[in-house]
Amino acid sequence: MPNDITLNEDEQDCLQEFMNISFGTTVAAISKIIDKFATLGIPNIQTITSKELQEHISKKVISRESFFMASQLMHGELSGENLFIIDKTSATNLASEFDFEDFEINDDELKDIVLEITNIISSTTLSKLSSLLNMDVSFSSPKVDYIRSEVEFNKQYEFNYETIIIISTELKFEDQHIDGELVIMTNRESSIHIKKELNAVLDDI
Template identity: 35%
Template sequence: MSQELLDEIEQDCLQELVNLSYGKATAIIAKMLDAFATMRVPNISIISKDELTQRLVDAVVPNQKSYLTIQVFKGEFAGETLFFLGDASATNLVKHLKESQENESVKDVVMELTNMATSSLVREFGKLLNTEVFFEEPAIYVSDGDKLFGELEFSYDFVMLIDTVMEFKEQNIHGEVFIMMHEKTFKWLKESLMEVVKKYYS
């Protein structure tokens, strides 16, 4: 679907900006976990609302918990972020905690770290597009494997999928970030990407 909505220049620019922004988010998580981390270059695509729902359906493993952190952001670049973690990756996060955090529940840890990651990602991405982003309080939903976050409904027109793995010394954390936007914001994003292209690549 990305090819239908973004031309090659826009897609390349988006990839570069997300790479820079996600690198910042990875550094923040590594600092919180007191562990060196590297980030595989994320796969980025624009998908539909229906594709988002199906991707979440496919990601939920029977008899295992899955975690979905949600946060609304506002400004010229506005929408909602989702950060999906499966049970194995959530457990790996906890394994890398500092001693002062060991008593926190997995749910609390996941919300804290994924919220830091997505807010850092979106904030840095906004800076690269010369705009400021404001955040509402995050929320977290847990699926026990036999249902798909059934109470959630998504009304956005476009979804940016960022799929990557953060590699630590002993464990990997595979996360999927979804940035949901309405048509007005997606149009603004396309225009802003072209402004970046004109400024730095013309």
């Protein structure tokens, strides 16, 4: 693994703290919108290859009978891609928090809900993170797919990043039985920039 991408312990601790701050902002935004308390897990930060990413995501989805996966591209100094993965049961429970009745909920409605929550999570988390890192970011419109198996996932998704920093966390509304995962992937150039900004912060401490 290239040394110019891999984060050392201090850099990873600093990025994790920035992610905790960013996720806190996101949780507050989500909780305000649906008036329910949410939690985001401690971020897991790794430096991996595209092949390792494919394996990582496959392991995450293999236990899910069917799930929605939303993807959104990031542009600017903080660039790469976001994924939000949520199983169908959790997506259905999430839809009920947006005041949908059971008879109103179909796959298209669920896709719309997943897109909306992805927009909230991505824009809030990454906007806060970019401000902490003094990096600019903008977003493409997200897209969402309904995937019924690991085989279907592997056919539809192929990640072509040389090396990436992956940041993943779980979003939970325990009382509502809603469980999803956010995966943030930054490309090589952005990863180098992140490392540079983290070191600037560490040098000021």
